Amino acid sequence: MDFAKIKLDKTDSQPLYRQLAEQLKKAIRQGDLRSGEKLPPIRAWKETLAISPVTATQAYELLGEDGYAVGQVGRGTFARLPQPDKPALASLPPAPPAEVPAVTPRSTFPAASFGFPDYYKSSRSALVQRASNASIGRHQGAGGSDLIILTSGGPAQELFKIDRWKTAMQLAGESLERESQLYGNAQFQYGSALGDPATRQWLAGYLSRFGFQPDPDEILLTTGSQQTLDILSRVLAGPGDYMLVESPSYVSALEIFENRGVNWLPLPLDDQGISPEQVERLADRYRPRLLYTIPTAQSPTGITLSTERRKQLVELADRYNFWIIEDDTCNEYYYESDAFLPAIKSYDRAERVIYLKSFSKLIFPAVRFGLVTAQKPLMERLSEAKAVFDRGISLPLARAVMKYAGTPVFEREVSAARQVYSERRAAIIAGFEAELAPLGCSWSKCEAGFSLQLTLPEDIRSDEFHLAAAEHGVAVLPGPIYYPVLNESRLNTVRVSFGDNAPERLREACRRLGLALNALRRKTFVPSGTPVITVV
């Protein structure tokens, strides 16, 4: 900020140091002076305001007492936006930011920058929908009638066991009727926001395969990951909070926390996931409140965080006092070994990890069922919040999920589905190697889940490629939508989902993507000008 704007009034009854401190606080609250920005040295105020070093020092001390500044010997004093009290976080002494931040843009999502100029105010998820529709429109516009859709990110619907689900509903109904006859109908009244105790009891056991076993009262049932993230964002995130996130990441998580006004701290990924060194560097500088990670089957890349790094993340969360939100929805679809991966939560001695899971990809998406587990004091806050906005999840629904998934046959079905998805992953990667590697493409090291990130040659923009691919009969999604921060996004990436197409379709899709890429390259050299990019 421009510190020359500050004016003091010597005729005011308020002492000068307090006037100075108040004006700086106001600037910090209004965002003119940003968290982490360095304040002028004490002596500088003598010039601008003609005040003594003692006065300036007193002003800085007052700022520090009120939480608006942190100082570091030999480095100076830095502005800080005080964060509101948050539950269950032991307070650590605030450490000074090491230097002025390089990149901390606010997280408004500038859709226009991605070739969707008329949709600027849209949500990210609406933009995903729109991009999907644009593929269909472009494909039909080009006279095509066989679009291979690699956009859904959903499971394969031919694997859904609707007959088993029917039986589960019947069994759930019968068990509820039996309980009604034995114990009366109290459980059908408004109940705890945590949800059906029997279902939570079963889930506590289910989770033990990931290396930890919560108390059933540390489990809150939800309608899925989005509702879970929404509750977490309301209880734990507020405007201006710093939040670590994989870059790229899950589009719904990005937009839910953006709605709360967080500042993203993006973490790039290598083959083993995010780097603890990078987390530490940013945590040390920004003191984030939260880290959101999908350690297994990271979305959209399919990258999986190594076990060693999982342990390190927990240590960092403890040392720097932030919450880890571990989104572990696709652990069951890890392809590199037959064992489940230990969750970050399994190393969580300091109770810093909030673990969430959805059953959308294990049962079918329209079931709408998920859970979150966390230490009890936090869980009480989460359940109080859910009680206000939604109460507990539907009892009959929870019970049907338990009857469906609390059985050995479910385990066998999931294991068989994993085999199917693993073969599809092999098919698409073989196709990439044959058709796209020779054209200069690379892709993320997908070890789990249904999606990966394809990186195009540097000179190809994803929004152009997305439409060219549609013309050639393949729907993919532009990669930049998945980046938390625009100027760190890679414009030459697309997201490719392979879960719901058979291997031969995936091979054909790769062939067509190769054709699209070649066509786009030729088009680039057409002398009559650049191709027109429109979104239908």
Next chain:
Amino acid sequence: MDFAKIKLDKTDSQPLYRQLAEQLKKAIRQGDLRSGEKLPPIRAWKETLAISPVTATQAYELLGEDGYAVGQVGRGTFARLPQPDKPALASLPPAPPAEVPAVTPRSTFPAASFGFPDYYKSSRSALVQRASNASIGRHQGAGGSDLIILTSGGPAQELFKIDRWKTAMQLAGESLERESQLYGNAQFQYGSALGDPATRQWLAGYLSRFGFQPDPDEILLTTGSQQTLDILSRVLAGPGDYMLVESPSYVSALEIFENRGVNWLPLPLDDQGISPEQVERLADRYRPRLLYTIPTAQSPTGITLSTERRKQLVELADRYNFWIIEDDTCNEYYYESDAFLPAIKSYDRAERVIYLKSFSKLIFPAVRFGLVTAQKPLMERLSEAKAVFDRGISLPLARAVMKYAGTPVFEREVSAARQVYSERRAAIIAGFEAELAPLGCSWSKCEAGFSLQLTLPEDIRSDEFHLAAAEHGVAVLPGPIYYPVLNESRLNTVRVSFGDNAPERLREACRRLGLALNALRRKTFVPSGTPVITVV
């Protein structure tokens, strides 16, 4: 606010009128200067800041241009917090407030004022829970073992048809399996946020009994009233918005909109509900964005809005350009005639009414199912918002509700339940007449639903009575929790729910309430001082 705090700097490059305007804006944004508060007359600034009337006038004009003030000839200039752009509301020219508002406090809920000093930051619903628990504790502490609980507000659990629900789950499972076999599994993927089309189709017909029939695509399925209100609050309400509301009202609606920072405009109730004249007076003065009303079975009073007033409300909403949120959850339990009451929505030519319904009291609360219907452009916004935070409701759950409630036997069951509740209402009112009228009590004209408001003699405080009643074996809830605005609340009211106790229990409860009231009156005259009021 204290206008003497404002200081101008004549050495600043910014002109004085702009400095003054900026400081006033800041005060308005920070809440030091409240919407509707009168600004000092132009000439007053000459004394406090030694500026000319021209300068002060320029400052006020700038405020007006930027939306921070409204003026009225002969009355003066009034502060105003500008409202953010909201969707789908045609803009009306802002009208000046007629005079300084008598009551427009911010809506933070001061629990301490109601005798819960250690629970200041609690939500209203947590406070209700706490008051219920306090009744149990006080009852047991007094050696009692037969508490008659008139706090739940829920339906009678002996009326739940769990056997029928079991059959509905089975039928829903079978119909889903049949559809899967016939049409494949696409509907089990992530679908529209509106929810299952078949269920919405059925509901469009169901709603016609209330005098209107929406298009199925104008219906959004939710987990109940609270989720519906939460979605509406996110799309339609923002900090500083004015919102008309019955006083007292439904506790969850109050806290959901308070979370969005609205300013309540409370509407008192007479036997026919809120008064259109009062709505018009406040609408003309404050230009509210929303009105929330429960026209039938108003919570907690049971009062029902007359048909004539329903029509007038729609006209006012059209004239003053606000949305009416009509919460019509208990229309099926109207006792004064066998016909359903026409919804406000049935008069809604201008498409200003958002209609919501829950099935908690028609099936059982743990089912978690509700709906909202509104004009299409707004519905698109609502469904886009729900897609971000929660997606569509569970398909199997929606289908089970349809199988349960889309049958003639459901209609007969609801009609029989209405008869049961009507008899309970008669019982409690007979008890009030016999036991409490002679002691100076009165009660709201309850024509529908399960609750009413009991008004105690002026000198009896509800928090004291609530504990005295528990000692005598009856749990009731203190009335002030249900008031949007503290200083309009009536401290001598309690909420009494009668839906889930048999008539003889209700008569006994009235007898005990009479004893409690007598005991409290005697206690008031004990010379050793006022009774100790503690919350366990």
